[in-house]
Amino acid sequence: MRTRFDEQLETLHKEMITMGALCEEAIARSARALENQDLKLAATVPDLAGQIAHEERDIESLCLKLLLQQQPVASDLRTISSALKMVTDMERIGNCAHDIADILLAAHLTPDAEAQEVHDMALDTIRMVTDCIDAFVKKDAALARAVVDADDTVDAAFVHIKSLLLEHLRTPKVDGEYVLDLLMVVKYLERIGDHAVNIARWVLYSLTGKREQK
């Protein structure tokens, strides 16, 4: 019975990593598509988001099955319950990446004066997602804490870009659509950062058993 449980936990771990990898790929593709104006690449993101949603359902049912059939305790219970919470955040990351790709496909958005800032912010966000998945894979509490701290950088970048866009609105020849679309994109990036922080917090919980204060 134990060995079967261990096997299922192993499967859960693998599925979580796969889902994390899908999330990383989705946001990386969205960011690359934004930077290089690669609409073909952007068009592949919805497919990835679909895969992520599928993976979320699989992992959820696996977790529920484990909870019901094996009645885990202590650290096993923490692992499973935090996995159950983490997949929700991962799925949201997939959704955000999907939304960014949608904006690109619909509006042919070309960041202009803010290109560098948006690029940096996207890189920071991708780093956060990669790090929180890494923290989960390697059971690295320090890395998870670093992700929680890195959120400030992304939030600051969001505020900065928002102020830049505000400057745009003050000029007489304002392209309203551009400002709104870019604001949406950076807001989605900021949301992805928040989800990465949530994931990192759940990793910390599964490792230490303590819920950190928000």
Added chain:
Amino acid sequence: MNKRIFRAIFGAAMAVLLASFALLVGLLYTHFSSVQQGELRTQLALAKQGVEQNGLAYLDGLAPRDTRLTWIAADGSVLYDSASEAEAMENHLDRPEVRDALAAGYGESSRYSGTLLERYLYAAQQLDDGTVLRLALTQNSVLALVLGMLQPCLIIFGGAVILAFWLAGRLSESIVAPLNALDLDHPLKNEEYGELSPLLRRIDSQQKQLAAQTQALRRSRDELETVTYNLREGMILLGPDGLVLSMNPAARRLLDAQGPVLNEPILTVCRNLDLQTVLAKAQQGTPAETVTQLPAGAYQLDASPVLSDGEVRGVAVLLFDVTERQKAEQLRREFSANVSHELKTPLHVISGYAELLMLGMVKPGDIASSGEKIHAEAMRMTQLVQDIIELSHLDEGAKDLVWEPVDLYAAAQNTVQSLTAQAEQAQVFVSLQGDSVVIDAVPRLVDQILHNLCDNAIKYNRPGGHVWITVAAEADDITLAVQDDGIGIPDAQQTHVFERFYRVDKSRSKAVNGTGLGLSIVKHAAEVLGAKVSLESEESKGTTISIRFGYPKTEK
């Protein structure tokens, strides 16, 4: 082993003890029995004589302690008994010893008492008058003997058991101790037990075999590691359960794998989705490949299953750098697109004018100018096709080149002469300086270089501009420099001018007759000749392009 030896020794001691005890009891008992029997006979003989001489009076005078004397008449009735009243006793005729005595004159028998603890020995003798005299002796049975000796026996037995237990323990330990102390690393140095030497020799030979095999294994593993360690391509070997068996440094670097990788699931080492996809296919038993974008560039992933007996025993993954190949492919695609575009433009003009001429829509006076335009575009196409042929020739490595001594200065002179008309037309002054230098080169390529460089210097110039051509020879360094004070090349575009079909000023390119292939040809030709091209330019100040032939001039 210790336990078994102990049990054997202890068991044997116990068995010997018990057996000797039983035998001893048996022997003693028979001995005592026979002694008692003899005594019985003697006493009976004595009693017979007494009775025959004195009759009952002898018997009455006798007061036997251990024995019982009975006198029995011939009909079996008891005449006298030393233990009880004779009248009360039953007829003794059916007793075996009495019967024997009546029949043969003497009889013996023995009987156990009801409790089995005592045995009665009987001896009967017929007297001369036909009566029988019987003597009975009470003897303790074996059981009684044993029971009687039980307490001392048990004490002795207990003592023996303790002694045997202690001795067996000590002995078994002392037998096993040298075995435990055997030095199996050097089996032949043990001399404790001669009986073990065949076994030890065997162990020795097997140890040598093992050592040889281990060394062979280690060597082959080291070889593999050395080979893969220095491999530029990444290589990963996975076991059947997806655990990493080996991962060379190139693969670790390419996949950014940190921390320990050996015996880790590949998923925790690298989460690349393309890698997972090809691995999943390979683990099903079908080889798979794909191109993935890694931080270091585009890499081809090649995953092949390791099959044995139709079962997947692992997966080998190779990572090749295909960045260059992809770039080359892209260049080729761009080149063919550019070529068709460049060839189409003059063709439009030619076919347009030809159509006008064909339909007679050109005034007779304009026919000459139309023909000139057609000719000019045709010339342009010819030039283009020639350039393209030259380029593809150089691309293919140009194997059929004839190397011979070339006078660089003379070649430059020829070029200047051939371009005189063009220079005059553009109002550009061309000057040539330097000495005659002979190098070993391909004349056609040297001409190509000179022509293209001078042609560009004149073309991208302004009226009243200058072109200076210098042939300089130092110790073993020959430089050809073409300098102009023309329009120059902007900094940002200097890296691109050697690309095919690249034109700095796209709006001017139609005005200035050029193919965009000139500098590309120069670069390739210089590469074939083993020379280095360098470019210095400043916008609206002028350009200097120098070709350094790194090899010494040949003496005439």
